[in-house]
Amino acid sequence: MSNDDTRLPPQLHSGAEHSSPYPVSRLAPAFGLADLAREIEHADRMVSGRVGAQLQVIADQVKALQAQARAILERARADQRLHHARCAFRRIPGKTYHLYEEADGGLAFSMLSPDDWGGRPPRPFVGSYRLEADMSWTAADAVAAADDDSRQLVARLLAATGDSQAGGSRP
Numbered sequence: 299m300s301n302d303d304t305r306l307p308p309q310l311h312s313g314a315e316h317s318s319p320y321p322v323s324r325l326a327p328a329f330g331l332a333d334l335a336r337e338i339e340h341a342d343r344m345v346s347g348r349v350g351a352q353l354q355v356i357a358d359q360v361k362a363l364q365a366q367a368r369a370i371l372e373r374a375r376a377d378q379r380l381h382h383a384r385c386a387f388r389r390i391p392g393k394t395y396h397l398y399e400e401a402d403g404g405l406a407f408s409m410l411s412p413d414d415w416g417g418r419p420p421r422p423f424v425g426s427y428r429l430e431a432d433m434s435w436t437a438a439d440a441v442a443a444a445d446d447d448s449r450q451l452v453a454r455l456l457a458a459t460g461d462s463q464a465g466g467s468r469p
Contacts, residue, residue, distance in 0.1 A: 373434070380427060380435045383407050391431045394438055397424040 383397060383405035395407040398421040411426060412419045426438035 377434050379405070381433070389429050391429050391433070394426055394428045394441070396426045398422060399424055 380397070384400070385395075385407040387407075387409065389395065389407070395409065396411045398406055398408055398419060400406050400421060405424060406421075410419075412423045427435040428438060428441050430436055
């Protein structure tokens with residue numbers, strides 16, 4: 299024999315011959331190539347499904363953000379339109395002003411409501427708006443609804459506080 303024949307291949311497993319470097323049970327079914335391919339295919343489907351669901355959540359969030367951005371831009375346009383309406387007085391935040399359409403198609407604010415005109419304003423009435431501290435405008439009917447909601451919330455909080463104090467003062 300030559301010197302080349304005396305070389306042994308590198309040893310991959312240093313345990314006993316009957317042991318395996320991988321956890322194997324003799325009672326477990328043998329894995330064939332088809333079984334392994336099915337496992338990989340199943341794992342791929344699971345990963346694809348999970349990733350698809352996560353991407354769908356992100357897509358829904360993007361749509362919601364786009365809708366929110368549109369609403370913000372529409373509100374800004376409406377506020378700008380109201381700020382550009384003619385006005386012969388200084389606007390004060392917290393006050394409600396009444397918007398009328400002028401003969402030339404422009405808009406003009408007035409301190410007088412249609413009721414102040416006896417229900418017969420000299421120009422077509424567009425709406426009433428309250429100027430907010432951040433210089434945005436809120437429609438008067440929305441202000442009334444928000445004020446009603448706030449009053450109801452305060453009443454419920456006071457009632458709950460009164461009930462808890464009444465319960466706490468009993469012996």
